Amino acid sequence: MIHTLAVSGYRSLRNLVLPLGQLNLVTGANGTGKSSLYRALRLLGDAALNTVVASLAREGGLPSTLWAGPEKIARSVRLGQHAVEGTPRQKPVSLRLGFAGDPFSYCIDLGYPPPGQTAFPLDPAIKRECIWHGGIYRRASVLVDRNNRLVQVAPGKKGKHEEPVILTKELSSTDSMLATIADPQRAPEMLVVRESIRGWRFYEGFRTDAASPVRIPQVGTFTPVLNNGGTDLPAALATIRMFGDREALERTIEDAFPGSRVEVDSRAARFEVQLRQHGLLRALSASELSDGTLRYLLWTAALLTPRPPELMVLNEPETSLHPDLLPALARLIMHASENTQLVVVSHSQLLIKALEENRMCSRLHLEKAFGETLLEGATLFNTPKWEWPVR
Structure with missing residues (x-):
């Protein structure tokens, strides 16, 4: 199960770290970042399919998907003492996605390719990828590490005094190591993470017109x-x-x-x-x-699958359903959550109220301040700890 989801630099998700449980209910007003969170999860899934670069290109390329605000939001700006102003960038352009789970965690870092080395300078390049053991990234817990084109089994995995095992030095900047490298003897955890992510399912809405x-x-x-x-x-x-x-x-x-x-x-x-x-x-x-009836049958088929995945994400399942059907839909979702981890993005107060009656339901209410998506009630003390690998 995924315990923590982290997104940095993607649209309004400047630096969002969310705790996840078995049944997660994402709510918030229009424009607070719910759809961006859904798309960020899909991009993580695309990494295992080697389509993350193509998916970002369909969204308009890296410039259209990056956080559009300043690199830092000063405290004086939040207090209303100064206007929002841009400052010289201190860190490289970066769009980062990651999760912490059992038993492995994973992250991917995308940025611009080096100038003059490609005919597509606005397409994202994969700069870092890491798989590590446990919930918090530490160099000592890294199992497989990718730095630009170099992918290696991290030092210390096979023995304290052994040198890192190089898997490849020529991985393309558009290829994810998850989807490209298969080495069950030297890096079996990479296969485990890849197959786990490939099993994720996303349902965003079904076509039911005539x-x-x-x-x-x-x-x-x-x-x-x-x-x-x-x-x-x-x-x-x-x-x-x-x-x-x-x-x-x-x-x-x-x-x-x-x-x-x-x-x-x-x-x-x-x-x-x-x-x-x-x-x-x-x-x-x-x-x-x-x-509405046909759409409910579609949700029934999706949620009662004989092969429940490790993660299923539903984006506004209440669309086109009569309010009288929402309590039944909530019970169907709660039944499915017994066998799979669920993330449900919803606007419907009736569906939200029905799902919150389940003690396993974790509500993640998003809000926006200065263009940035924030988790309501999040503080330094209740936000999961998260560290990004440096480039």
């Missing part, structure tokens, strides 16, 4: 994991019924739609979702269901 593929019968295959777009919903529900928690599926549908049950029509090897409701003579097909 032309959505979800409303059209699809070829059915064994689907233990609903894809990000939800287009394989019928196969995912059929997989839950056959290999997952069928009782939880039936209970979830009954909770949201009393007297109803979900069915999957599999004629001609094409699967179609159907909902049989009390009082009707036939089941309603996916093309007949409302946007």
Whole structure:
């Protein structure tokens, strides 16, 4: 489980360190940085897929994603005694992402490439990557260290007096060591971290309009994991019924739609979702269901997966749902949190109130001051300790 999430230099997240529990509820007004936090988590996931540089390019490149305020915000500025002014930069441009977990922790540091060495000077270059043991970065706890193009097993891992083991000296500045290097004998922890991050799942919103593929019968295959777009919903529900928690599926549908049950029509090897409701003579097909009903079925398939990941992130799951469905959605989320760590970003006060009734729920309320995202109530004493590797 991830205990600490750290982001520095990404959009409004100038220097944010968050404690994470089993079920995490991220709230805050519009513009406080909830979406930036969600995207920062996705960028961490992209590191294991070797797509972090491409993802930043799609956001407009490094200049568009960096913290736009001053390097430091003086106390006199916070007290209103002086206006916000830029100062000469003391440190290199840096966008840093990291987490501390069990048993390993990881961080990545991106910046500009050296001038004159590339035809794409605004694309980010990976400067540092580290994997270490324990929650707090220390040189003595580093297991695998990447400094620019050099990747090595840190000194002291194999023996107190041994020299570091070099894995490569020629790693491209656009390639993450997690996705590029596979050395199970000398650096098995790198494989563990990579596979763990690759298992993270992100669900941001499902297309449920009249032309959505979800409303059209699809070829059915064994689907233990609903894809990000939800287009394989019928196969995912059929997989839950056959290999997952069928009782939880039936209970979830009954909770949201009393007297109803979900069915999957599999004629001609094409699967179609159907909902049989009390009082009707036939089941309603996916093309007949409302946007809210179909979206709830999508969240059901995502959260009742037979292969729960180590981390699942939901961005505003209440979208398009009637308020009457939100208590049932909250119970579904709480049930899923028994098997996987969850981060839920939400605006809905009804969903927030329902989730907070769970003693395992940790609320992370974001606020903004001088353009910077802050965690409400965070102090020097209750903020998790975090250290970044220096370049």
